[in-house]
Amino acid sequence: MAGVLLVNSNCRTGARLLQDRPDVRLSVITIEKYRHFYDPGTDVELVDSVADLTGVRLAALRIRERHPFDWVVAPSEWSVQAGGYLRSYLGLPGPGYEVANAFSNKFVMKQKLAAAGLPVTAFRRLEALGDTVEAARHLGWPVVVKRVCGGGAGYVVVVRDADHLREVFAEDSRAAMRTAPFPLMAERLVDIEAEYHCDGVVVDGQVRFAAVSRYFAPVLDSVGGVIGSYTLPDHDPEARLIADLHTQVVDALGLHDGVTHLEVLKSPSGYLIGEIACRPGGGGITDQIRHQYGVDLWDTFLDLATGIGVDVARAPRDDHMIQYMLPRPAGTVTAITSRDEILRLDCVVDASITTRVGDTVRGPVDSSTYAGVVVMRAATAGDIDRSIAAVDAAFHIDVTDPARTTVPAGGGPTP
Numbered sequence: 001m002a003g004v005l006l007v008n009s010n011c012r013t014g015a016r017l018l019q020d021r022p023d024v025r026l027s028v029i030t031i032e033k034y035r036h037f038y039d040p041g042t043d044v045e046l047v048d049s050v051a052d053l054t055g056v057r058l059a060a061l062r063i064r065e066r067h068p069f070d071w072v073v074a075p076s077e078w079s080v081q082a083g084g085y086l087r088s089y090l091g092l093p094g095p096g097y098e099v100a101n102a103f104s105n106k107f108v109m110k111q112k113l114a115a116a117g118l119p120v121t122a123f124r125r126l127e128a129l130g131d132t133v134e135a136a137r138h139l140g141w142p143v144v145v146k147r148v149c150g151g152g153a154g155y156v157v158v159v160r161d162a163d164h165l166r167e168v169f170a171e172d173s174r175a176a177m178r179t180a181p182f183p184l185m186a187e188r189l190v191d192i193e194a195e196y197h198c199d200g201v202v203v204d205g206q207v208r209f210a211a212v213s214r215y216f217a218p219v220l221d222s223v224g225g226v227i228g229s230y231t232l233p234d235h236d237p238e239a240r241l242i243a244d245l246h247t248q249v250v251d252a253l254g255l256h257d258g259v260t261h262l263e264v265l266k267s268p269s270g271y272l273i274g275e276i277a278c279r280p281g282g283g284g285i286t287d288q289i290r291h292q293y294g295v296d297l298w299d300t301f302l303d304l305a306t307g308i309g310v311d312v313a314r315a316p317r318d319d320h321m322i323q324y325m326l327p328r329p330a331g332t333v334t335a336i337t338s339r340d341e342i343l344r345l346d347c348v349v350d351a352s353i354t355t356r357v358g359d360t361v362r363g364p365v366d367s368s369t370y371a372g373v374v375v376m377r378a379a380t381a382g383d384i385d386r387s388i389a390a391v392d393a394a395f396h397i398d399v400t401d402p403a404r405t406t407v408p409a410g411g412g413p414t415p
Contacts, residue, residue, distance in 0.1 A: 003069035014075030116252035284323030284373035292321035325370040331399030
């Protein structure tokens with residue numbers, strides 16, 4: 001039986017799958033907020049933050065006295081660095097700290113990609129928010145300000161000018177960016193014509209699988225509304241170009257084994273690498289890939305992270321698989337369409353509704369906030385819009401927010 005240490009924050013899927021593996025003796029480092037992810041009797045150490053490398057290291061040493069482990073699994077964006085740090089510190093297999101940092105620290109990532117000659121937006125590190133004005137002198141207004149560590153569009157802010165900088169960061173909703181102990185960076189804001197994701201599997205330093213999808217619309221423009229994507233056929237020229245960029249990014253950052261999620265932006269000047277993670281993508285992406293190609297990215301990720309060999313076979317596809325993250329407005333839910341109603345649609349392959357009547361979300365929503373996921377198959381590009389329109393007509397969510405009492409799904413793509 002393999003001794004496995006899971007360092008995790010908000011990744012429920014990885015937590016559940018590891019607990020269900022009969023050949024794993026699991027220990028966990030997490031925070032109080034997510035203690036309920038784990039079954040009674042699970043060996044759990046709580047820390048204030050999985051981003052606190054010292055606290056995580058001390059917790060891991062306490063666990064080793066009880067249950068020695070040979071593998072460290074870090075499936076959440078917040079835990080990637082800690083996982084790499086522990087592997088380097090304890091001499092364990094898997095991505096060490098330098099690689100994990102390059103895949104989770106956006107400033108370091110951009111430095112390495114730029115040094116490799118890969119296309120990225122112009123960027124500068126910020127020591128404090130006030131440095132944004134000086135950075136904009138070099139980058140040009142407007143700029144995008146973001147924390148270099150962590151995920152979610154909630155920590156990414158477009159700033160038009162110096163006055164807007166003062167205005168936007170005075171808001172209570174930006175307190176996390178003002179006070180969090182993470183560096184900041186600024187990037188030049190570019191016009192985005194389209195955004196893509198490429199989800200891959202790397203084994204022995206070689207990309208063995210890469211699937212390219214196009215988002216309905218750029219994610220930053222979609223926060224609070226509809227977020228989703230559809231796979232591109234293997235013969236699509238953009239799919240081949242982005243898959244090649246993915247291979248170059250993996251080489252530049254030095255990943256030997258793992259699952260990747262790459263974001264690519266199409267601008268008037270060409271394709272730009274947004275960022276890459278060494279974990280499965282969020283939302284409905286893993287369901288999308290599993291239904292289209294028969295590749296389970298979560299099982300593959302856990303196998304590679306625990307030393308189990310994988311054999312990934314990709315079946316060529318000419319059609320499209322759509323993953324549609326149903327919108328979830330702030331407020332308390334009073335009514336929502338059921339999963340069974342969605343599954344009655346001919347185009348739907350699978351669906352999950354994770355929001356229930358009575359659930360409450362307060363404050364601004366970000367790209368990780370959604371009511372559920374619908375997976376659809378479209379034989380042709382024209383069928384994409386028709387499939388999404390069918391879900392638009394079927395799905396409704398009612399909340400107590402008087403400004404948005406009934407919010408239909410709305411807003412599909414035009415390929």
